[in-house]
Amino acid sequence: MQADDLATLVADLRAEGSDLAEVEVKRAQRGFPDSLAPTLSAFGNTPGGGTVIFGLDENAGFQAVGVYDASECKRALGAAVRNSVEPPLTFSASTVQFESKELVVAEVDELPGSSKPCRVTKTKKSYLRxxxxxxxxxxxxxxxxxxxxxxxxxDIQPVNGTSEGDLDPDLVTVYLRNCRQGSSSLDKMSDAEILHKTGVTTGSDRTLTLGGILSLGTYPQQYFPNLVIQASVAPGPDDPPGTRAVDARKFDGPIPVMLDEALRWVSRNTRTRVQFGADGQGRDETEYPAEAVRELLSNALVHRDLGPYSLGEAITLRLETSQLVLSNPGGLWGLTVAKLGHTNVTSARNGYLVRICQNVRVANTGNRVVEARLPVVFRQCLRRSGRPEWFRRASMIKPSDFRF
Structure with a gap:
């Protein structure tokens, strides 16, 4: 970490008056702290990991006091990430001069999903930040x-009590046509065979799968009432005292319907401004890049956790004064934050659902639900703000946030 980056981070800590979700501060003036293991466990379980700063005194307003010995501090941290937690963690550490004191800044890496949870060796407990x-x-x-x-x-678990009669005929017609156009093998099959082979139905009894009813059903919420998007606008300064939310909405129905209605809701509740280009011509520009918002919404819908422990949670969409926050239950799967959004790096939590939605079309636009174009989000935000700060770290179990 560079000195300028550290200065910005310390300013945030001082403004907040406490540690941050992604930053832990240790005084370490007289020796290596003996209470670091739970924090290491939490950072190992957290998307993006976290940062530990040695040599700041939180009780003194995050005053720089310096570490006891920078080299020894790094050595002790190296032992801690291997011996105090399991599986072992990786990290990078640097010595930074800050306000005439020597600090050690360590960036602890997130564990891959196949190795989580990270536990404290002595207690066998796992932590979240x-x-x-x-x-x-x-x-x-x-x-x-x-x-x-x-x-x-x-996503391919059977939904008892369902049948092909629970599918939307219009969505299915388009879906079957696109399946046949995209695969010479599927083109030779009957409608029932295509629905079975692509994971919409479970087989001979034609019971629908969870992915099938969620993407093509007439009303999936008959069976899963919380598989919805809960949307709201944060109250503004002109709203009456006690107002908790404005234009609160619940979007239900199959995935293509939820996606379309949520997009129109964002458009309705955000501003459009006139932006002049290098040619001197004025053009309407939405407050948030529409293409990026669409990509984030579709990703939240198809990659949300569908496990039994998450079926009670909804996707949440909130418009605040200066940011859009979108959260989907389950967070990232199969990816670390460092790899998120990079070209040719993909990971599907719900493989069958993603495949189904690649052949489903949004009714009003004809666009595919899944475009697999997350790098677009980076490019759009980079163009707007100069740096892609749309993603903030959050818990892997609690909703992971996409923020503009």
Whole structure:
């Protein structure tokens, strides 16, 4: 970490008055701290990992006091990431001069999903980061991590009591046509065979799968009432005292319907401004890049956790004063934050659902639900702000946030 980056980070800590979810501060003036293991566990379980700064005194307003010995501090940290937690973690550390003191800044890497949860060796407890603290995993959170060690198959679980009569005929017609156009093998099959082979139905009894009813069903919420998008606008300064939300909406129906309605809701609740280009011509520009918002919404819908421990959670969409926040239950799967959005790096939590949605079309636009164009989000935000700060770290179990 460079000195300028550290100065910005310390300014944030001082403004907040406490540690941050992604940053832990240790005084380390007289020796290596003996209470670091829960924080290391939490950072190993957190998308993007976290940063530990040695040599700041939180109790003195994050004053720089310096570390006892920079080289020895790094050596002790190297031992801690290998011996105090399991599996071992990786990190990078640098010595930075800050306000005439020598600090050690260590960036602890996230564990791959196949290795989580990271546990404290002595107690066998696993932790998550929340605000400025480390909190033990609940039993449900523990099970969610363990389930993510293998490729999830919740999207092809049968939904008892369903049949092809629960499918939307218009969506199915378009879906079958696109399947045949995109595959010479599927083109030779009957409608029923295509629905079975692509994971919409389970077989001879034609019971629908969870992925099938969620993407093509007339009303999936008959069976899964919380597989929706909950949207709201944060109150503004002119709203009456006590207002908690404005234009609160719940979007339900199959995935293409939820996507279309949520996009129109974002457009309705955000501003459009006139932006002049180099040619001197004025053009309407939305407050948030429409293409990027669409990509984030579709990703939240098809990559949300469909495990039994997450079916009670909805996707949340909130418009705040200066940012759009989109959260989907389950967070990232099979990817670290460092790889997120890079070309040719993909990972599908719900493989069958993603494949189905690649052949489903949004009714009003004819666009595919899944475009697999997450790098577009980076490019759009980079063009708007100069740096892609749309993603903020959050818990792998609690909703992971996409922010503009």
């Amino acid at each position: 929340s605000y400025d603290g480390d909190y033990p995993l609940s039993d449900v959170e523990e099970q969610a991590f363990l389930a993510n060690r293998e490729t999830p198959r919740f």
